[in-house]
Amino acid sequence: MPRQVDPAARRDAVSDAVLAIAADRGFTAVTIRAVAERIGASTSVVTHYVSGRDELLRRAVQREIAARKTQAEAAIAGRSGAAGLLALVRWAAADLDDQVRRFWLALLIAAPVEPVLRAELDAFNTWWDTRMRGLVAESGVPDPDVVADTVDVVVDGMIIGRFEEPGPVDAARRDRVLDRVWAALGLEASSPREVGERRIRRVTP
């Protein structure tokens, strides 16, 4: 019995299925057949939208990466220098949806063996490097390269650390670490507005 389906909704359902399968079982489990099963359709429905497995992966990953970039720019909200950097880092260290976090780890693991994933991840990393290092340069700190490398380590650590501690993120604890790192990087005093924000947060119980 043919059903009326909105092609855009169907395309989204296909990418949703790719994300869910990759998050649960890794990218090797993402096949045209597995996606079809998950959306309750035949494989020909899936291949109607994508030319093959590579395009299936590429579309889902590109959609997810585009959504993350849009979120990041909304968080930065036009700020520059140290204030923009703090906003970007807070966004990156914010609590991710559990499935989204597992999806990104699956992407990191699979990238070395799936060229289509490698290409998308490289493009995202280039964007991140350019954006983050640009804000570091604008902030005027000495040793911008060490500062940027340290920011990378801390952001990666905050993301992966969430795997070891289930449950909601302890924001106060995360902020204490960020404050400490921020001071170490010489970024604390560079943005009076952000320092003010931190002070307000500190006196709030």
Place this chain on the structure above:
Amino acid sequence: MPRQVDPAARRDAVSDAVLAIAADRGFTAVTIRAVAERIGASTSVVTHYVSGRDELLRRAVQREIAARKTQAEAAIAGRSGAAGLLALVRWAAADLDDQVRRFWLALLIAAPVEPVLRAELDAFNTWWDTRMRGLVAESGVPDPDVVADTVDVVVDGMIIGRFEEPGPVDAARRDRVLDRVWAALGLEASSPREVGERRIRRVTP
């Protein structure tokens, strides 16, 4: 044609196969059949050594974790306080074999859905927390909890960051980040010997 096999060697081969499959395709791909195929034996050879899939996973993970702990203690080499902490962190941030790194990430991903993996990972995390936080406490820094949380974030970040940059680790770059974090945590001056070591490294081209 029956072959003479050393049971210990066979057991190691089974665990090696679990590690390799998990690293390449995640723990969902680790089955008795997949392990048997990988070692070129029948499934009954595998089930001769383990009672089922859970025990297969448990043994391989316990062996890997025991090896990592032994390495860590060798790196600490009886040092205490800040010097012991620096040795532990350097060991944790050192370049891991690519397969071992992918195995640990696979473990992190699978732990929420495989109770046997969750139990082993929790035991390892308890050991790490006790060891690392003990050294922080001994170092006498103020705010030991913030220091320990920051160490966790930095170590996790250094491990995951290696996925984004293939090739050998840039030790000088990693050490610059560690030096910066170390200073931020108030640990720099607490161990004259380690400060001396760092100074020597800095003047070496």
